[in-house]
Amino acid sequence: MKMLDAKIEKALNRQINHELTAAYSYFAMSAYFEGISLSGFAAWMMRQREEELQHAARLYNYLMDRGGKSDFPPIGSPQVEFSSVIDVFETALKLEQVNTAEINDLYQLAAGVQDFATLSAMQWFLDEQVEEEKSMGEMLDMVKFAGNDKGALLVLNQQLAKGNAGQNDAPA
Ligand code: FEO
Numbered sequence: 010m011k012m013l014d015a016k017i018e019k020a021l022n023r024q025i026n027h028e029l030t031a032a033y034s035y036f037a038m039s040a041y042f043e044g045i046s047l048s049g050f051a052a053w054m055m056r057q058r059e060e061e062l063q064h065a066a067r068l069y070n071y072l073m074d075r076g077g078k079s080d081f082p083p084i085g086s087p088q089v090e091f092s093s094v095i096d097v098f099e100t101a102l103k104l105e106q107v108n109t110a111e112i113n114d115l116y117q118l119a120a121g122v123q124d125f126a127t128l129s130a131m132q133w134f135l136d137e138q139v140e141e142e143k144s145m146g147e148m149l150d151m152v153k154f155a156g157n158d159k160g161a162l163l164v165l166n167q168q169l170a171k172g173n174a175g176q177n178d179a180p181a
Contacts, residue, residue, distance in 0.1 A: 021068055022082070038087075102145045
């Protein structure tokens with residue numbers, strides 16, 4: 010296999026950073042939920058954080074397998090203040106949509122240099138993004154249904170604590 014193109018190496022490093030930034034964002038969202046005593050929502054966000062860390066590790070492993078170099082740039086501070094539960098999920102859904110666009114860009118870049126191995130690796134991420142956007146969109150719908158009904162939010166909170174709602178069913 011030919012050596013990793015410098016543009017692809019850079020883009021993979023950038024994507025690792027995006028995934029770590031997403032993990033950091035979900036960490037902050039979890040902290041927000043702890044702060045308003047919704048520990049089920051906090052646990053759900055921690056599970057999203059874990060997934061993002063796994064995505065970063067998967068990209069890193071691929072980069073290493075291809076003989077690439079990791080550049081470890083700083084990870085940006087996440088948003089920590091939110092106006093409501095709905096605001097958190099709107100922010101999270103936007104984050105996933107941006108991530109999808111970034112993966113699409115990486116895919117396009119790999120296609121441009123005929124890097125078929127990277128295209129194959131990115132296919133997994135494209136499929137995963139479909140699940141991630143779906144899962145986040147469903148969570149947003151649920152909290153919108155609940156609206157200002159604190160009872161409904163508490164029921165949802167209990168279900169999330171048990172892992173009974175809003176699960177991303179994509180393979181890890
Ligand atoms: Fe790794 Fe939620 O995208």
